[in-house]
Amino acid sequence: MGNVTLSGKGRRWVLNGHPWIYRDDISGGEAEPGELLHVEDPNGNNVGWGLFSASSKIAVRLVTSDKEQPNRAFWLDRIQRAIKARESMGYLNPEGACRLIAADADRIPGLIVDLYGTTAVLQSSIQATDRMRDFLVELLEEALPFKLDVILDRSDSSIRRFEDLDSRVEVIKGELPESLVVREDDMEYEVDVLHGHKTGHYLDQRENRKRAAQLTQGGTMLDAFSYDGLFGIRAALAGAKEVVCLDQSAPAGDRLMRNAERNGVADRVTFHKANCMQELRNRLEAGEQYDTVVVDPPAFARNRREVDGAERGYVELNRRGLGMVKQGGFLVSASCSYNVRSADFVRFLGSASRLAQRDAWIEELRGAAPDHPALLVLPESNYLKCAFLRVP
Numbered sequence: 001m002g003n004v005t006l007s008g009k010g011r012r013w014v015l016n017g018h019p020w021i022y023r024d025d026i027s028g029g030e031a032e033p034g035e036l037l038h039v040e041d042p043n044g045n046n047v048g049w050g051l052f053s054a055s056s057k058i059a060v061r062l063v064t065s066d067k068e069q070p071n072r073a074f075w076l077d078r079i080q081r082a083i084k085a086r087e088s089m090g091y092l093n094p095e096g097a098c099r100l101i102a103a104d105a106d107r108i109p110g111l112i113v114d115l116y117g118t119t120a121v122l123q124s125s126i127q128a129t130d131r132m133r134d135f136l137v138e139l140l141e142e143a144l145p146f147k148l149d150v151i152l153d154r155s156d157s158s159i160r161r162f163e164d165l166d167s168r169v170e171v172i173k174g175e176l177p178e179s180l181v182v183r184e185d186d187m188e189y190e191v192d193v194l195h196g197h198k199t200g201h202y203l204d205q206r207e208n209r210k211r212a213a214q215l216t217q218g219g220t221m222l223d224a225f226s227y228d229g230l231f232g233i234r235a236a237l238a239g240a241k242e243v244v245c246l247d248q249s250a251p252a253g254d255r256l257m258r259n260a261e262r263n264g265v266a267d268r269v270t271f272h273k274a275n276c277m278q279e280l281r282n283r284l285e286a287g288e289q290y291d292t293v294v295v296d297p298p299a300f301a302r303n304r305r306e307v308d309g310a311e312r313g314y315v316e317l318n319r320r321g322l323g324m325v326k327q328g329g330f331l332v333s334a335s336c337s338y339n340v341r342s343a344d345f346v347r348f349l350g351s352a353s354r355l356a357q358r359d360a361w362i363e364e365l366r367g368a369a370p371d372h373p374a375l376l377v378l379p380e381s382n383y384l385k386c387a388f389l390r391v392p
């Protein structure tokens, strides 16, 4: 069993409640890659137990401050707690989809599990969850109130490189269906768990899509960075009369149109494969106007150093988006870069409003759906901002 001792600085940091211990904050000890280890302060007092990484700058992710070593019952309880929370959100449903386990925010560092019907897609991003994968999967199957037909390990995220881990895609159980379709209220959509982004879908925007749809009833929507189109399709289902979706991904566009067909709104939804930066400029210059414009780009800043460059991107994109909102309409603008904090993002939107010469009121600044919890002591888990701006 491994153990580490914190430096004085490390001890002060941990007292703040943040569960990550950086390598610089450790004064001694040893452990194997991915091992569960005991953490002590400089006086030999118990700090808790954590998961060790031999490669990352984050050397330990604390899982408990208790003195007792976490055992099977401990991990089962963590998984049960995560499942119970999704159940009480109304998200647990063998025909629906949700994020069942959100890594550190659920206090199971390094493990994401998304559920699409009875298919579970997991992503392991640290050495410890690679090591514990089969054990955690066994507990997951024990804890779920329904049977999983398929379990896919899609541990192919680029963040694995920080842990010196290779990409891995493996069907652990069952056989992937040719087409995987899930239901969310009155909407059905297809998910490509094998090749799609993340685990196949952007589950975090679920509630923001509903809100945008409510605000667009009877109107028109431009859905920029649409992926497989669920902002647009939700809006069409709620009565939008025309929806234009833009994304650079052709497979997402094909899925989008199949999703539109499936929901009976294909006559009101179009998809254009395009580079949104250029396309928004062209459409603005052509004088296009919409009741709602959605701008949901990929993360522009993957670290603090990239924030300045990201500012230029967000300002320009939102300037173009705001320029196309009809008077009385909405810009729904998202940023999934944790490094762009809420206050920064609102400032960027302010610059966009000034440059577009459009007044805008910030009516709501929303986050991710509740199955992507934002743990208060871990600001990094609060990554998604989705601003609803009214153009009066």
Ligand SMILES: C[S@@+](CC[C@H](N)C(=O)[O-])C[C@H]1O[C@@H](n2cnc3c(N)ncnc32)[C@H](O)[C@@H]1O
Binding pocket: 201, 202, 205, 224, 225, 226, 227, 228, 229, 230, 231, 246, 247, 248, 249, 252, 274, 275, 276, 277, 296, 297, 298, 299, 336
């Ligand atoms: C955060 S996701 C959008 C999620 C989507 N709005 C939803 O609700 O599911 C970002 C999308 O931007 C697309 N993308 C990235 N760069 C792009 C670009 N320059 N032009 C068009 N699409 C782009 C990606 O293919 C991806 O689908």
